[in-house]
Amino acid sequence: MRASLRTTAAAAATALALLLTGCAGTDDGRDASGRIELSFQSLAWQKESVDANKQLVKEWNEAHPDIHVSYVQGSWDTVHDQLLTSFEGDEAPDIIHDASDDLADFAYSGYLADLRGLLPGRLTADIPRQSWSTTTFGEGVYGVPFLQEPRVLIANTKILTESGVRVPTPDEPWSWDEFRQVTKELTGKGRYGVAWPLKEPVSVTLNLGLSGGGRLFHRGADGKVTIRAGEGDQVVPGTIHDQVDTDHSASRTALGMGGSDTLPGFFGGKYAMVPLGFSYRQQVVEQAPEGFEWTVLPAPAGSAGLAQGVSPQTLSVAEASPHKKEAAQFIDFMLRPPNMVRLAKGDWMLPTGTAALADPSLHTAENGWATGVAVAKALRPAPAQSVRGYPEWKDKVATPALQEYYSGAIGAQELRKRLVDDGNRVLARYQR
């Protein structure tokens, strides 16, 4: 009722506006002189990253006078709803910056162009197969993965050195058991060995769980996905649970925090280590007190080595774009190895391209870049990102269950029951 009245009111009022503004615009994506016009919606938000993106757009426009790209600023906070509305209204940007875990619905709904055949062989060959699999849905490829962010341990160098524990390297990382033991040794005098910021516990648990052989989501021959919990699935949640509830070597209060919230405690010596995304190094650099020494360590390894899941940032082309070929050319330009390095540095993340990863400027020990590059080859697609029903499972089942488990309110058996039994009921509704 309200919608219809509002619609009527809007139509009446906009009629007046129409008279004032007049009608304009063409649908073939060209301006009056016949120049191709493309819009690129970027989600870059940090100054260095925005500057890098805008500079690359400027360089493209100077080199391609017949294909003009306009920079449009988007926002991570609301990108899904904003894109969905734009797709429905046939007003989506030609080139779309997003993350691979947000693409599945758009790809299956036909909003994104299948990039096979549009991208040059150089770019296709440069990005590893496991990265491409994050943007492959069904038979098609619906985005180019270009930046990724592993989870690393950011550690207080002084505490680590004074304790005398073995300092792990990407070649010789801690096992999960050793990590638990180390955090016990680092705990004491009002200090915790580790602070797990688990405000959103599901992605951390699933992504790091790959190292212990965890998988949880299993796709059958019929294409249907079921949830099963094996021994490997318990390695990471079991370690965290024991650190919090048995050893008391992990801060209980940090469980409800976001990554940034743990930094004051880390700087103040309350936590010896914090597992954070690779890009948090920028905040550490900006906010750490003068003289504070810190280092980047690889996350612990399990039976699957340093494997962990990531959802790379992606560039896609809208299916409705009248100039898909030119949009793909622009993506190829943006992701040439030197450009990919510039984008990676701007966001303090890792490039996916093998040529960009080989860039000497990323192989420096400064700010932990080299550690990140060393673990890049172990990165895998985040589990379940293409499973339909995953968002509901995550919000309604897994998040509360993991929060209760980590805080000690429920045990491992109850956790497994909820994740698997309740989870399969949720997935079944999406796979009828």
Add this chain to the structure above:
Amino acid sequence: MSMRTSRTARAGQYAALLGYLVFLAFPFLWLISTAFKPARELGSLHPTWIPDHPTLDNFRKAFDEQPLLQAAANSLIAAVCAALIAVVVATPMAYVMARRRSRLSTAATGWVVISQAFPLVLLIIPLFLILKNLHLINTLWGLIMVYVVWALPFALWMLVGYVRAVPAELEEAASVDGAGRLRTLVSVTAPLLAPGIVATALFAFITAWNELFFALVLLKTPEKQTLPVVLTHFIGAEGAADLGPLAAAAFLATLPSLVIFAIIQRRITGGMLAGAVKS
């Protein structure tokens, strides 16, 4: 004894009130404190209310990185136009609904209340399609139209209360004295209704000034974006934020609403209560 008890009770009441005020003001005071803190103090384990080394760097950074002035101008245009149009449309409607009691006015009041229950996401796609057909996507005019439609139900509800608070007997007396309908409205009703109209307009202004979702979806180019949209550019993935500049920009964006609300809060409360009891 009684006097002493009364004083004690009064002191307790003021203490409770002060506590409540501090509780309400805490987020804003913390915002101000954050806006003036250097990055290193933001990461301190023992944060202080008063920055140890107050700085304007966050304000400089906010203005350097985002077109705040342009965005503020866009917000101002959208909010002022939306408020004016909403009041012009709603005032005659409210008058009819308040003075002509009928089933229609009862139904209309019901609609106003029910309409507040609809979530934005239900409306955004139809609105987007309508505006697209009218070539009003990425224009402030399109956004203004949406804000008018969005503010209209509550503005109407407020104004009905104000109109009902004006005794109909005054209009009848003017009529008996020979004033025509138009003269009665202009010389008798309008002056008495003016505070309510101003309060309603300012309510519509604040609603539009703070609105994010419609602006985010309907405006594309940076030079058209409003202040709340620009504020989101200080926020990254997974809740990461450039906290200092975000706080500085948010503080500046909050000031107009605060000032306006300080001026009109008594009238808004009066307007809401005006229709609550039958005179």
